[in-house]
Amino acid sequence: MNKDPSTLRSFSHGRWLFWLPALLRTPLQGVLEGHPLPVGQLQALFRDNSFWGRERRPAGLLRSLRGSDVIVSTWDGEDLVAVGRATSDGIYRAVLWDVVVRQDWQGRGAGRAMVSRLLAAPPVRCAERVYAMTTHGVGFYRRLGFHEEEKQHLMLFRTGF
Numbered sequence: 402m403n404k405d406p407s408t409l410r411s412f413s414h415g416r417w418l419f420w421l422p423a424l425l426r427t428p429l430q431g432v433l434e435g436h437p438l439p440v441g442q443l444q445a446l447f448r449d450n451s452f453w454g455r456e457r458r459p460a461g462l463l464r465s466l467r468g469s470d471v472i473v474s475t476w477d478g479e480d481l482v483a484v485g486r487a488t489s490d491g492i493y494r495a496v497l498w499d500v501v502v503r504q505d506w507q508g509r510g511a512g513r514a515m516v517s518r519l520l521a522a523p524p525v526r527c528a529e530r531v532y533a534m535t536t537h538g539v540g541f542y543r544r545l546g547f548h549e550e551e552k553q554h555l556m557l558f559r560t561g562f
């Protein structure tokens with residue numbers, strides 16, 4: 402089936418809205434969060450299109466959304482086709498997480514558009530450095546202007562969860 406990326410709509414969600422002065426927040430929230438993000442669709446997107454998020458359950462997903470500064474969701478009508486999120490300290494460091502495009506929409510620019518929107522969001526834009534951790538997406542992030550930082554190593558501490 403022919404898929405035209407110009408028909409997709411994207412929305413921003415997340416606690417970064419609380420950066421806005423209260424007077425602006427209420428009217429802008431309606432515009433910026435113009436779409437609900439049903440956790441069932443999110444769960445299915447991770448289950449079917451990622452290897453790391455296959456087992457994620459609604460309660461955990463909701464918690465991760467609440468803990469994110471920016472979330473971008475992309476929709477084909479009422480169907481969730483891509484999602485990505487970021488956390489940030491608002492000045493020094495921001496990290497992108499869980500960037501996923503539904504398989505039938507991959508290769509059509511949805512991932513680039515979503516990451517561009519995450520990078521443009523105030524908490525990410527204001528950070529000195531933006532990190533991304535990826536297993537299979539190195540080429541993708543390179544195309545978007547990221548580089549492999551050879552002076553740093555990825556360190557992992559397993560908490561037992």
Ligand SMILES: CC(C)(COP(=O)(O)OP(=O)(O)OC[C@H]1O[C@@H](n2cnc3c(N)ncnc32)[C@H](O)[C@@H]1OP(=O)(O)O)[C@@H](O)C(=O)NCCC(=O)NCCS
Nearest residue numbers: 500501502507508509510511512513535537538540541544
């Ligand atoms: C990786 C992923 C997010 C890319 O999204 P996408 O919508 O397919 O990517 P786009 O169509 O926006 O591609 C943007 C550019 O990156 C390139 N690209 C995309 N995936 C790539 C890959 N795996 N390797 C090399 N280049 C890649 C595209 O060719 C395109 O280049 P161009 O602008 O020069 O034409 C998507 O394939 C995906 O969700 N994969 C499964 C989950 C995953 O592995 N995520 C990794 C990030 S954590």
